[in-house]
Amino acid sequence: MFTVKIEEVIEHNEKYSTIIFDRSFRAYPGQFIMLHVFGLEEIPLSLSSENSVTVKAVGETTKYLVKIKPGTRVGIKGPLGNPFSPTSGKALIIAAGIGAAPLAFLHKFLKKYAEEVSVIYAARSYDDLIFLESFGECRVATEDGSYGEQGTVFDLVYSEDLEEYDKIYACGPEIVLRGLYNYFKELGMEKNVEMSLERYMKCGIGVCGSCVIGNGMRVCVEGPVFNCADIVW
Amino acid sequence: MEESLLEVEVAGLKMRNPIILASGILGSYASSLNRISEHAGAVISKSVGVEEVEGYKNPVVVNYSHGIINAIGLSSPGAVKFAEELKAYKGSAPLIVSVFGSSPEDFVEVISHFPFASAFELNLSCPHSEKYGLTVGSDPDLVKEIVKNAKKATNKPVFAKISANVDVVEVGKAVEEGGADGIVAINTVKGMRIDIFTKKAILSNISGGVSGSAIKPIAIKCVWDLYEELEIPIIGSGGATTWRDIIEFMLAGASAVEVGSVMYYSLRAIYSLKESLIAYARMVNCKLEELIGAAHG
Numbered sequence: 008m009f010t011v012k013i014e015e016v017i018e019h020n021e022k023y024s025t026i027i028f029d030r031s032f033r034a035y036p037g038q039f040i041m042l043h044v045f046g047l048e049e050i051p052l053s054l055s056s057e058n059s060v061t062v063k064a065v066g067e068t069t070k071y072l073v074k075i076k077p078g079t080r081v082g083i084k085g086p087l088g089n090p091f092s093p094t095s096g097k098a099l100i101i102a103a104g105i106g107a108a109p110l111a112f113l114h115k116f117l118k119k120y121a122e123e124v125s126v127i128y129a130a131r132s133y134d135d136l137i138f139l140e141s142f143g144e145c146r147v148a149t150e151d152g153s154y155g156e157q158g159t160v161f162d163l164v165y166s167e168d169l170e171e172y173d174k175i176y177a178c179g180p181e182i183v184l185r186g187l188y189n190y191f192k193e194l195g196m197e198k199n200v201e202m203s204l205e206r207y208m209k210c211g212i213g214v215c216g217s218c219v220i221g222n223g224m225r226v227c228v229e230g231p232v233f234n235c236a237d238i239v240w
Numbered sequence: 241m242e243e244s245l246l247e248v249e250v251a252g253l254k255m256r257n258p259i260i261l262a263s264g265i266l267g268s269y270a271s272s273l274n275r276i277s278e279h280a281g282a283v284i285s286k287s288v289g290v291e292e293v294e295g296y297k298n299p300v301v302v303n304y305s306h307g308i309i310n311a312i313g314l315s316s317p318g319a320v321k322f323a324e325e326l327k328a329y330k331g332s333a334p335l336i337v338s339v340f341g342s343s344p345e346d347f348v349e350v351i352s353h354f355p356f357a358s359a360f361e362l363n364l365s366c367p368h369s370e371k372y373g374l375t376v377g378s379d380p381d382l383v384k385e386i387v388k389n390a391k392k393a394t395n396k397p398v399f400a401k402i403s404a405n406v407d408v409v410e411v412g413k414a415v416e417e418g419g420a421d422g423i424v425a426i427n428t429v430k431g432m433r434i435d436i437f438t439k440k441a442i443l444s445n446i447s448g449g450v451s452g453s454a455i456k457p458i459a460i461k462c463v464w465d466l467y468e469e470l471e472i473p474i475i476g477s478g479g480a481t482t483w484r485d486i487i488e489f490m491l492a493g494a495s496a497v498e499v500g501s502v503m504y505y506s507l508r509a510i511y512s513l514k515e516s517l518i519a520y521a522r523m524v525n526c527k528l529e530e531l532i533g534a535a536h537g
Binding site for chain 2: 008010041043045046048049050080082084209210211212213214215216217219220221222223225228
């Protein structure tokens with residue numbers, strides 16, 4: 008563990024902030040850090056760039072984090088875990104809610120290396136679509152219809168010609184990933200799909216065993232990004 | 241064939257090699273234990289008590305230059321739920337269930353929920369719990385009582401894991417007098433880390449238990465002293481990271497050796513240790529069993 012200073016906090020709205028650190032990490036899209044707010048908790052957060060995390064205010068620690076003052080020192084373990092594997096071909100990014108954070112990092116990366124990057128971006132409401140600018144052109148849906156089509160991520164995915172893509176990347180709430188996992192399995196496409204999973208995590212470094220999935224893989228070390236074919240739900 | 245050079249037997253528990261996965265490391269789910277059992281001599285599940293325990297809030301683990309420090313706080317779903325989980329254990333190595341409690345009755349009750357266990361390890365040594373572990377493991381009379389009752393509760397081997405933060409020979413003798421089939425030495429050693437910029441303790445519980453290679457010389461000495469004084473077999477534990485460490489523990493008197501923190505470096509560690517031990521056994525042309533206590537005059 009080491010500490011870094013918070014350089015800047017971009018408050019997107021009441022619920023979301025991007026927290027920029029005073030140094031960049033040697034990190035790849037999909038990797039995460041354990042971020043320790045002294046006096047509160049240490050929590051896993053996906054990197055939204057080499058030097059930032061994007062946080063949604065949910066619990067005590069994240070509520071504090073979205074309002075954290077620049078100059079504050081926080082503890083860091085990481086970058087941890089396995090990143091997304093890039094493609095030089097056609098990529099599709101499927102982002103749901105705050106799951107868009109690691110995918111925004113990936114999007115920037117693939118812009119340089121992939122032939123083409125398309126994005127499907129869905130959330131509950133317009134307020135939850137904080138990466139619209141970062142993704143640029145994308146197909147968008149909101150559950151309340153406040154922006155883009157009214158519907159869910161599934162509506163967009165079902166109407167997409169998935170065969171067209173060499174690689175598909177997804178991140179979002181467990182219920183979304185599970186639905187996508189079943190859909191891709193049905194289509195026999197799971198080998199082309201990578202998903203970033205979220206699990207209750209304690210140590211973040213592979214020893215405590217809190218985050219293991221059905222086949223004994225650890226989300227913090229072998230994950231958080233898994234090829235769909237390696238996931239057992 | 242050559243894997244047979246590594247076979248050991250501790251209190252009737254046959255193991256294909258002396259490497260045991262220590263409690264608290266990747267032992268909360270059957271799925272991870274199944275995976276680790278592929279190469280281990282035996283695996284030990286995360287300590288379980290009668291009731292559910294939430295444990296401390298994060299951070300509960302921090303690394304340092306020679307291993308890790310943890311204060312998880314014996315978090316556990318409780319005996320009934322955990323027994324359901326461990327029923328899914330299908331591993332190829334014996335499953336040892338680690339048990340904690342605050343009284344002899346607690347230990348007896350927990351043991352009764354795990355009839356499928358190959359053996360039990362009594363946690364008398366966790367250094368960061370207010371009610372359990374070292375709190376009961378520092379009192380030799382209570383230790384003896386706990387072991388005695390646990391032995392009555394099962395016909396499987398019962399091992400007691402003790403701390404280096406006590407007089408190991410005094411507590412070790414209590415374990416032996418209580419009738420334990422073996423003794424495990426040592427658990428993590430009390431320790432802590434402070435961040436120099438925020439000037440605050442890092443772990444939420446302030447202090448925790450130190451593991452990793454830094455504590456190995458302490459553990460070797462404890463095993464050595466116990467071997468001199470006790471008749472029952474000893475399982476070494478504390479910082480074993482390389483295959484040389486396993487040999488060193490055995491020479492000091494350990495019949496088998498637990499590893500835990502080494503998993504921080506690699507999940508393949510047990511496989512790698514096992515392969516290296518085979519090479520060593522071939523080189524010195526002996527069965528590892530013959531090395532137990534061989535450094536004593």
